[in-house]
Amino acid sequence: MSAETMLSLKGVTKRFGGVQALTEVDMEVRRGDILGIIGPNGCGKTTLVNCITGFVRPDQGQVIFQGRDITGWPPHKIADLGLTRTFQVMRPYYSLAAYKNLIVPLFSPRARRTGGWRGGGRMGDRNTVAVDILEEIGFERDSYVPYKTASSLPTGYLKRLELARCLALRPDLIICDEVFSGLSMSEMASMLPLMEKLRAEGVTLIMVEHRLRELFSLANRVMVLNFGAKVCEGNSEEVMANEEVKRAYFGSEEVFEYV
Amino acid sequence: MEAVMQSRRKERVDRGIKVRTDGVYAVSSWREITYLVAPRLLLIGGLVFLPLMFSAVPYWQKVLSIICIYSLLAISFDFLAHFVGLVSLGGALYIGIGAYTAALLNTHLGLPPILTIPLATILGGGICTLLLWPCLPLRGVYFAIVSLMFPLLAARVIEALDIFGGTDGILGVAGLPNKWVEMYVLLGAVLIILFGLRRLVNEDVGLVFRGVKDNDQAVKASGINIITFKALGVFIASAMGCLGGAMLSHLYMWAGISQFALDFSIIPIAATVVGGGGTLAGPVLGCLLLVPISELLRDFGTLRIAVYAVILCAFIVFKSEGLMVYGSRKYQQFERWVQI
Amino acid sequence: MEILIYGLINSVSLALMALGFTLVYGVSRLPNFAHGSLYVTVGFITWLLLNRLGLPYPVAMLISLGLIALVGAATYNFILVRIRGMAISEIIASYAIGLAILEGLRWGGLKGTTLTLPVFAQGSVDILGVTVDFHRLLVILLGALLVGGLWLFVNHTKLGLALKGMAQDERAALTLGIDSDRMAVFSMALGAVMAGLAALVLLPLGNIVVESGYHVLIMAVAVCIVGGLGSWTGAVLAAFIIGFAQILTTAWMGPHFQVVVALLAIIVTLISRPSGLFGRQKELEERV
Numbered sequence: 001m002s003a004e005t006m007l008s009l010k011g012v013t014k015r016f017g018g019v020q021a022l023t024e025v026d027m028e029v030r031r032g033d034i035l036g037i038i039g040p041n042g043c044g045k046t047t048l049v050n051c052i053t054g055f056v057r058p059d060q061g062q063v064i065f066q067g068r069d070i071t072g073w074p075p076h077k078i079a080d081l082g083l084t085r086t087f088q089v090m091r092p093y094y095s096l097a098a099y100k101n102l103i104v105p106l107f108s109p110r111a112r113r114t115g116g117w118r119g120g121g122r123m124g125d126r127n128t129v130a131v132d133i134l135e136e137i138g139f140e141r142d143s144y145v146p147y148k149t150a151s152s153l154p155t156g157y158l159k160r161l162e163l164a165r166c167l168a169l170r171p172d173l174i175i176c177d178e179v180f181s182g183l184s185m186s187e188m189a190s191m192l193p194l195m196e197k198l199r200a201e202g203v204t205l206i207m208v209e210h211r212l213r214e215l216f217s218l219a220n221r222v223m224v225l226n227f228g229a230k231v232c233e234g235n236s237e238e239v240m241a242n243e244e245v246k247r248a249y250f251g252s253e254e255v256f257e258y259v
Numbered sequence: 260m261e262a263v264m265q266s267r268r269k270e271r272v273d274r275g276i277k278v279r280t281d282g283v284y285a286v287s288s289w290r291e292i293t294y295l296v297a298p299r300l301l302l303i304g305g306l307v308f309l310p311l312m313f314s315a316v317p318y319w320q321k322v323l324s325i326i327c328i329y330s331l332l333a334i335s336f337d338f339l340a341h342f343v344g345l346v347s348l349g350g351a352l353y354i355g356i357g358a359y360t361a362a363l364l365n366t367h368l369g370l371p372p373i374l375t376i377p378l379a380t381i382l383g384g385g386i387c388t389l390l391l392w393p394c395l396p397l398r399g400v401y402f403a404i405v406s407l408m409f410p411l412l413a414a415r416v417i418e419a420l421d422i423f424g425g426t427d428g429i430l431g432v433a434g435l436p437n438k439w440v441e442m443y444v445l446l447g448a449v450l451i452i453l454f455g456l457r458r459l460v461n462e463d464v465g466l467v468f469r470g471v472k473d474n475d476q477a478v479k480a481s482g483i484n485i486i487t488f489k490a491l492g493v494f495i496a497s498a499m500g501c502l503g504g505a506m507l508s509h510l511y512m513w514a515g516i517s518q519f520a521l522d523f524s525i526i527p528i529a530a531t532v533v534g535g536g537g538t539l540a541g542p543v544l545g546c547l548l549l550v551p552i553s554e555l556l557r558d559f560g561t562l563r564i565a566v567y568a569v570i571l572c573a574f575i576v577f578k579s580e581g582l583m584v585y586g587s588r589k590y591q592q593f594e595r596w597v598q599i
Numbered sequence: 600m601e602i603l604i605y606g607l608i609n610s611v612s613l614a615l616m617a618l619g620f621t622l623v624y625g626v627s628r629l630p631n632f633a634h635g636s637l638y639v640t641v642g643f644i645t646w647l648l649l650n651r652l653g654l655p656y657p658v659a660m661l662i663s664l665g666l667i668a669l670v671g672a673a674t675y676n677f678i679l680v681r682i683r684g685m686a687i688s689e690i691i692a693s694y695a696i697g698l699a700i701l702e703g704l705r706w707g708g709l710k711g712t713t714l715t716l717p718v719f720a721q722g723s724v725d726i727l728g729v730t731v732d733f734h735r736l737l738v739i740l741l742g743a744l745l746v747g748g749l750w751l752f753v754n755h756t757k758l759g760l761a762l763k764g765m766a767q768d769e770r771a772a773l774t775l776g777i778d779s780d781r782m783a784v785f786s787m788a789l790g791a792v793m794a795g796l797a798a799l800v801l802l803p804l805g806n807i808v809v810e811s812g813y814h815v816l817i818m819a820v821a822v823c824i825v826g827g828l829g830s831w832t833g834a835v836l837a838a839f840i841i842g843f844a845q846i847l848t849t850a851w852m853g854p855h856f857q858v859v860v861a862l863l864a865i866i867v868t869l870i871s872r873p874s875g876l877f878g879r880q881k882e883l884e885e886r887v
Contacts, residue, residue, distance in 0.1 A: 400630050403690045521698075532691065560706055561706050
């Protein structure tokens with residue numbers, strides 16, 4: 001089971017005008033992995049996520065999810081297969097209450113098939129399922145928080161809401177695009193167990209992150225991107241020890257003290 | 260700094276009765292119930308009694324029917340623009356297609372109005388949706404531009420190909436039995452659609468529509484095909500317009516290219532802006548105000564469009580919330596000035 | 600041969616109509632749906648100055664261009680600036696302004712009577728067996744001059760570069776000390792003048808009628824969408840594509856289909872390449 005490949009990328013390349021955003025990126029994620037993707041700003045992390053989830057069509061290469069070639073598929077079909085993502089710039093439905101935000105994913109064909117996160121077929125009332133999911137992810141059920149409009153929620157809750165939107169689909173793989181950035185230490189601390197729990201429940205995670213400390217504590221493998229190309233891949237010690245990574249990405253030794 | 264820097268701002272507080280009627284306490288006393296029901300009753304009652312009030316002046320009864328047709332269009336514009344996120348500047352397309360479909364069904368197949376009207380509603384909605392299908396991936400400006408061009412184009416095509424009676428239009432469409440039927444069918448349609456849509460936008464499907472409007476990327480990421488939902492929204496909206504068009508062609512016993520005219524595109528938009536976008540009831544209110552003005556200005560020819568355009572502009576710039584939002588705020592909240 | 604020459608003339612006319620629209624959209628992201636009405640207004644003002652005040656033709660043209668620049672600037676400064684950034688309101692408001700002007704004109708004078716402007720030069724010439732009047736040749740010449748002049752202005756003057764800067768990134772331009780509102784006012788005025796120039800060049804070929812306002816708007820929008828909103832090279836190229844397509848359909852199928860061609864061009868473009876021939880990547884991504 002551990003060897004089963006969830007997602008693999010073969011030579012994914014993307015150009016924007018004259019800018020080479022991604023060059024021949026290969027990647028493999030196995031079921032139950034937590035793969036971290038790191039790299040300096042503008043190295044193509046978000047473009048990579050966009051290519052995988054169908055928001056951008058790669059120029060070359062293949063994206064294979066659970067044995068199916070999903071290159072160039074529209075985003076909603078990819079999400080329907082169980083590959084979901086969060087957005088780096090949070091995209092809640094601002095005018096709706098937090099739990100109503102989850103009605104949209106719960107309405108999707110996939111959620112109807114799977115019954116929503118742990119919904120187990122009691123999809124009769126989507127509102128109940130929505131509040132259940134929010135509680136699962138750290139919204140206090142009896143407080144006002146799940147019922148407030150999304151526009152009035154602080155960043156920490158919005159990030160969770162992003163994640164909750166993915167969970168509502170009962171996905172097999174979640175790509176988290178910088179869920180930790182912009183969070184306070186305590187907010188992050190409360191997110192970490194959540195991630196562990198997800199992995200324990202068999203969800204595969206890809207985490208695009210700038211927060212290395214938290215990432216290294218979670219991820220069993222880390223991939224480093226620079227200028228749109230893969231620099232190296234391995235567990236956190238290997239990556240940190242890699243000379244090329246130090247030179248090309250971290251630039252100097254000082255950064256490591258910060259880590 | 261002892262300089263007089265007195266500044267103040269307006270503070271708004273919900274009225275006690277508004278807060279009480281939010282929850283289950285709404286049914287606790289007649290006062291609360293009246294507070295909740297009164298505005299709705301006023302609208303329904305007003306619309307139901309208007310034809311009776313004007314029974315002495317048939318001309319204004321006709322105007323009332325026209326108001327209803329415009330209201331249907333205005334509600335459809337409001338629904339598309341504020342709940343699905345598609346701004347359709349070409350309401351005339353729906354009216355025209357509905358009118359022609361009903362007229363053709365009536366004159367060629369000989370169906371009676373009781374069949375042509377529902378058929379034209381559904382068929383016309385389908386035709387409009389198919390026509391607009393290629394434009395559905397577009398957003399904002401792009402969709403507005405293309406939808407604006409469709410009615411103009413439809414008129415040109417009919418003219419150029421000389422189909423469906425060419426510039427003369429289709430004559431000899433059967434009329435409705437009597438004016439009471441036409442008025443109450445239209446009023447009933449407006450009320451049912453109004454309250455139906457108000458309920459729909461808060462149902463789960465409606466939330467998906469609103470999601471598409473707020474943030475279509477997130478809807479895609481949720482595994483929902485937004486084109487399907489946009490098409491569904493356009494179908495609902497255009498079917499409403501086609502219903503209006505079908506009624507119109509039976510009302511005038513004629514369908515012609517003037518039913519693709521600018522009036523049908525601009526008045527609903529103006530009514531929505533004046534009445535308050537995103538409220539669904541506002542557009543009806545706007546039509547009740549604007550269409551009579553239009554009738555009074557009929558002698559001045561195209562000046563009436565210019566008048567609308569000016570009203571529209573003034574509202575969109577200076578009072579963009581519209582009458583309905585303004586009214587319900589006054590109804591539900593106190594306002595007072597507080598010193599800062 | 601006839602098709603070639605008239606296609607060229609038609610294309611240049613379309614380019615003239617579209618340049619003002621694409622300029623305003625390119626600089627301030629404002630779809631100016633009042634474009635067509637500005638076009639007609641210039642024709643009307645010039646006619647008034649010529650026939651009612653008896654001013655000489657060039658003077659009348661200059662005054663009406665000045666006036667229309669003021670109208671354009673005022674529209675932005677008093678109305679559109681208040682709803683900047685609300686895309687829906689922008690479209691509706693500018694469309695409403697255009698309607699008010701056009702239908703007001705129709706009511707107040709452009710009804711029944713046929714108004715015409717004199718052509719710049721009488722006579723015609725035979726080119727390879729096709730008779731072309733001088734004015735139509737002038738259209739080509741003036742069109743080319745205008746496009747060239749605009750290009751020089753944008754790329755080689757300070758003001759033009761400021762406009763270009765704003766077109767590329769409004770916020771960045773703001774931090775560099777470019778007053779975006781003033782630039783937008785200026786671009787609206789310039790756009791209005793472009794519409795005016797197009798009117799002065801093209802209107803002598805026909806009558807001044809209100810319908811041409813809608814026609815110009817549709818054509819300008821069609822050209823801009825096919826070329827990619829806000830892109831000038833695209834607009835010129837698209838003008839040529841649509842221009843020749845129209846002449847060809849007129850020759851084969853009849854003049855009624857001219858507008859159909861424009862709409863088909865838009866739809867085909869939007870389906871196959873939503874951001875137009877020279878559209879920007881950003882816009883494309885916005886609509887993925």
